[in-house]
Amino acid sequence: QVPLVESGGRLVQAGGSLEISCKAGRPSHNYVMAWFRQAPGKEREFVAYIDALVRNTVYSDSVKGRFTISRDNGKDTLYLQMDNLKPEDTAVYFCAACTRNCMEFTSVQSNYGYWGQGTQVTVST
Secondary structure (H helix, E strand, C coil): CCCEEEECCCEEECCCCEEEEEEECCCCCCCCEEEEEECCCCCCEEEEEECCCCCCEEECCCCCCCEEEEEECCCCEEEEEECCCCHHHCEEEEEEEECCCCCCCCCCHHHEEEECCCEEEEEEC
């Protein structure tokens, strides 16, 4: 088990920036990690991915160029820097650790076996 706890979500104005984080409750440096989000009335969707050695990152088209995923393996913490936020970015953001089929990039949610409880990000107009 890898307990994951997200934090940092809040209300922010459109065009603003916000960084959210995800702290693992045990060493997580060997895990591929990702951020997902779920907007009201919509299914949860992939946002960003980072491999264990920070050699590869992948973003969804909707956030590419605006969001940056990073990690500090020494602190067992995953980050998501979000810039130029838009109202459509409003969602609960979840971090997740990959537990199967992790050798290459994956955005398939069933490949991520450990999930946090989520943190709410609300972008106002």
